[in-house]
Amino acid sequence: MAATRRLVNTVAVITINHPPVNALSSSVRHALVEEFGKASKDPTVEAIVLNGSNGKFSAGADIREFGTSAIKTVSLEDINGTIEASQKPVVAAIEGIALGGGLELALACHYRVADIQSRVGLPEVLIGILPAAGGTQRLPRLIGIPAALDVIVRGRHIPATEALNLGIVDEVVQGSAVDAAIQLAQKVIGLPLNKRRLSTLRISSNLNMEDFLDTTVEKTKKQFRGAQAPMACIEAVRASVLLPYHRGVEKERQLFLSLWATGQPQAQQYAFFSEREAAKWSHPSGARWYSEEPKLVRTAAVIGLGTMGRGIVISLSKANIPVIAIEQDAYQLEMGKKAVNSLLEREAEKLKQQGFSPGSKLASVHFTLAFGELQDVDLVIEAVYENMELKKEIFRKLSSVCKSNAFLCTNTSGLNIDEIASVTDRPNQVIGTHFFSPANIMKLLEVVRGQQTSLTTIATAMNLGKILGKVTVLVGNCPLFVGNRMLGPYLEQASYLLEEGCYPETVDRAMEEFGFAMGPFRMMDLAGLDVGWRSRTEKGLTGANVPQGTPARKRLGNRYSPLADLLCESGRFGQKTGKGWYQYEKPGGRTARPDPWVKDFLQKYRKTHQIKQQPSNQEQIVERCVYALANEGFRILEDGIASCPEDIDVIYNNGYGWPKYRGGPMYYASFVGLPKVFNTLEKYYKANADVPSMKPAFLLKKLAAVGGPPIKEWRLQVGKPVNKL
Numbered sequence: 051m052a053a054t055r056r057l058v059n060t061v062a063v064i065t066i067n068h069p070p071v072n073a074l075s076s077s078v079r080h081a082l083v084e085e086f087g088k089a090s091k092d093p094t095v096e097a098i099v100l101n102g103s104n105g106k107f108s109a110g111a112d113i114r115e116f117g118t119s120a121i122k123t124v125s126l127e128d129i130n131g132t133i134e135a136s137q138k139p140v141v142a143a144i145e146g147i148a149l150g151g152g153l154e155l156a157l158a159c160h161y162r163v164a165d166i167q168s169r170v171g172l173p174e175v176l177i178g179i180l181p182a183a184g185g186t187q188r189l190p191r192l193i194g195i196p197a198a199l200d201v202i203v204r205g206r207h208i209p210a211t212e213a214l215n216l217g218i219v220d221e222v223v224q225g226s227a228v229d230a231a232i233q234l235a236q237k238v239i240g241l242p243l244n245k246r247r248l249s250t251l252r253i254s255s256n257l258n259m260e261d262f263l264d265t266t267v268e269k270t271k272k273q274f275r276g277a278q279a280p281m282a283c284i285e286a287v288r289a290s291v292l293l294p295y296h297r298g299v300e301k302e303r304q305l306f307l308s309l310w311a312t313g314q315p316q317a318q319q320y321a322f323f324s325e326r327e328a329a330k331w332s333h334p335s336g337a338r339w340y341s342e343e344p345k346l347v348r349t350a351a352v353i354g355l356g357t358m359g360r361g362i363v364i365s366l367s368k369a370n371i372p373v374i375a376i377e378q379d380a381y382q383l384e385m386g387k388k389a390v391n392s393l394l395e396r397e398a399e400k401l402k403q404q405g406f407s408p409g410s411k412l413a414s415v416h417f418t419l420a421f422g423e424l425q426d427v428d429l430v431i432e433a434v435y436e437n438m439e440l441k442k443e444i445f446r447k448l449s450s451v452c453k454s455n456a457f458l459c460t461n462t463s464g465l466n467i468d469e470i471a472s473v474t475d476r477p478n479q480v481i482g483t484h485f486f487s488p489a490n491i492m493k494l495l496e497v498v499r500g501q502q503t504s505l506t507t508i509a510t511a512m513n514l515g516k517i518l519g520k521v522t523v524l525v526g527n528c529p530l531f532v533g534n535r536m537l538g539p540y541l542e543q544a545s546y547l548l549e550e551g552c553y554p555e556t557v558d559r560a561m562e563e564f565g566f567a568m569g570p571f572r573m574m575d576l577a578g579l580d581v582g583w584r585s586r587t588e589k590g591l592t593g594a595n596v597p598q599g600t601p602a603r604k605r606l607g608n609r610y611s612p613l614a615d616l617l618c619e620s621g622r623f624g625q626k627t628g629k630g631w632y633q634y635e636k637p638g639g640r641t642a643r644p645d646p647w648v649k650d651f652l653q654k655y656r657k658t659h660q661i662k663q664q665p666s667n668q669e670q671i672v673e674r675c676v677y678a679l680a681n682e683g684f685r686i687l688e689d690g691i692a693s694c695p696e697d698i699d700v701i702y703n704n705g706y707g708w709p710k711y712r713g714g715p716m717y718y719a720s721f722v723g724l725p726k727v728f729n730t731l732e733k734y735y736k737a738n739a740d741v742p743s744m745k746p747a748f749l750l751k752k753l754a755a756v757g758g759p760p761i762k763e764w765r766l767q768v769g770k771p772v773n774k775l
């Protein structure tokens with residue numbers, strides 16, 4: 051039964067029953083209509099309580115129903131209208147979650163009681179749509195325009211205590227929300243309900259509403275560049291100010307339909323489900339996520355308290371895993387300790403505001419210089435800087451100190467996991483955990499399996515990612531893994547565009563207007579140009595080891611752009627030195643301004659090398675950079691490094707500032723049409739045979755030849771994720 055009804059004295063308790071998250075699918079909506087109908091007519095029932103089974107009120111509309119005929123059967127807004135109009139008081143008992151349509155349903159009830167652990171919110175914007183069951187009209191009437199806009203446009207999950215302060219819920223309880231709701235229902239029997247019907251309320255505000263909304267539009271446009279849903283949310287809330295309720299709801303509906311026509315909701319919903327699929331990892335042996343038991347990680351250690359290590363320590367502590375944090379000398383340890391403690395204090399403050407005792411949620415961190423103290427930890431994450439010899443030295447030590455069943459993880463963004471594992475006494479328990487900076491904030495975790503990594507180790511690392519609240523993707527071992535490997539051809543194209551007449555700001559603007567959080571040059575300045583320079587020097591691509599007579603713009607017969615090397619030779623390492631592709635207000639400054647020095651440098655460079663100027667327009671810039679990125683994605687699939695295109699998209703959406711409303715580079719390629727992507731790359735490669743990264747990948751060619759099937763059918767062509775490198 052999608053909903054059940056029981057009687058407690060004169061209160062009917064209607065329970066939504068649709069595991070795992072009580073999504074309001076067609077069957078649930080039908081069941082709600084039926085049970086409400088019965089409870090309303092039953093003369094022994096004087097009040098109604100609505101809750102969800104398994105401690106979850108509801109995660110909202112069933113996302114899988116969008117775009118199908120199921121969504122067209124009995125509408126949630128009609129149900130909400132019926133509930134609100136009920137002559138018997140209806141109380142929502144919110145446990146766990148009331149999200150999206152779930153909260154809209156609760157808003158239609160006359161009262162709302164929440165348990166202290168629950169979260170409410172209208173996160174529709176995160177899947178490309180807007181609350182379209184009256185949420186954009188009821189919430190502003192309940193909590194006012196500014197607060198409602200914040201909730202609806204940002205789509206965040208709001209902890210119960212904050213929801214109480216905002217006025218979204220009437221009561222927060224430590225114990226059972228259902229018991230409290232039944233008590234409240236009994237208390238309000240017979241009281242007038244008019245003021246509890248949100249659709250009938252008038253919006254009160256002293257603000258100059260039109261100005262306020264216009265300013266919000268401008269701010270939101272900048273903040274969510276290119277995303278349509280946040281803008282539609284504002285327009286729907288504007289309607290709540292200007293129009294009577296029923297016309298506001300019509301506007302909500304229209305906005306929903308026009309959003310659907312943009313294609314953005316489909317991309318964002320693909321991204322939503324891809325994230326969940328990524329957790330269901332597969333292994334070339336045929337093992338899958340459900341066939342392997344992860345080991346419990348009761349204690350962990352982090353080696354190295356630089357920016358990355360600090361973030362990892364915070365993540366572990368927030369997941370209630372006690373941590374031992376190690377540094378190499380007293381000074382570094384003290385610096386790390388100060389930074390970690392100050393971040394932990396902030397977390398503790400947040401918890402206090404939510405009504406929790408920080409001690410119950412944040413695990414302890416012990417700082418030490420002594421490796422010997424690691425003998426009992428279940429798992430170690432090494433997070434020192436990227437240097438193979440240093441990492442090997444640490445893993446040798448760990449191997450001798452840690453108990454035999456401890457897992458050893460290396461936080462590297464591209465070094466060979468097998469080489470690191472080879473110096474240990476347990477290569478099967480070594481795995482890569484590539485966090486993204488700042489590690490306590492960024493959602494992505496690339497888990498890298500080496501050749502000998504055991505299934506238990508994989509299951510444990512994947513499960514740890516989940517416990518840390520990360521979007522975790524399992525990938526194979528190759529230089530730079532998935533995300534960073536794809537950046538290579540992308541950044542290469544960006545540099546060639548400069549050689550051919552563009553400027554950093556032109557390329558960045560094009561990519562940012564496409565939707566990237568940051569264009570390639572601003573990104574390089576932030577990461578530090580010296581990092582890539584060091585790696586190219588080690589590979590003999592630049593510096594003293596380049597063979598004499600090598601042309602400046604060729605390496606091993608292929609095109610090479612020395613621009614970044616030249617910048618580094620002038621001491622321009624990016625933000626840290628106050629100069630890079632841009633100039634900054636000071637070393638460490640954040641505000642990038644176009645630098646006349648760079649313009650002059652590029653002009654002289656083009657003249658010296660007699661490069662014909664043919665600056666690309668915005669569309670060409672995007673095509674070259676994004677197709678280069680996706681093409682490498684196809685190669686990664688061919689090589690068996692990623693299991694499926696969805697995993698690649700999850701990595702880009704969560705770790706590289708890719709605009710989620712475009713689904714990810716592989717989804718985008720599919721959206722544009724694989725034959726078009728193939729033909730564009732082929733044309734470029736024919737004209738530039740010295741740029742092998744633009745040669746269309748074999749898999750792309752194969753898929754384009756059959757007309758570019760939908761992305762979920764690519765798996766058939768990809769096969770098992772066997773590392774072919």
Ligand SMILES: CCC/C=C/C(=O)SCCNC(=O)CCNC(=O)[C@H](O)C(C)(C)COP(=O)([O-])OP(=O)([O-])OC[C@H]1O[C@@H](n2cnc3c(N)ncnc32)[C@H](O)[C@@H]1OP(=O)([O-])[O-]
Pocket residue numbers: 070071073109110111112113114126147149150151152173174177180181182183323326327
């Ligand atoms: C009518 C128009 C107006 C209304 C619009 C809306 O309400 S739009 C909706 C607005 N609401 C949202 O945007 C909320 C979206 N959901 C979430 O944010 C999270 O899922 C969570 C916080 C509810 C639970 O997190 P967690 O880490 O505990 O668990 P988990 O994330 O792994 O999910 C478990 C399983 O449930 C599945 N599933 C989940 N939700 C839905 C759904 N609504 N639908 C269908 N399925 C859903 C999920 O795919 C997964 O399936 P699998 O892989 O097992 O087959």
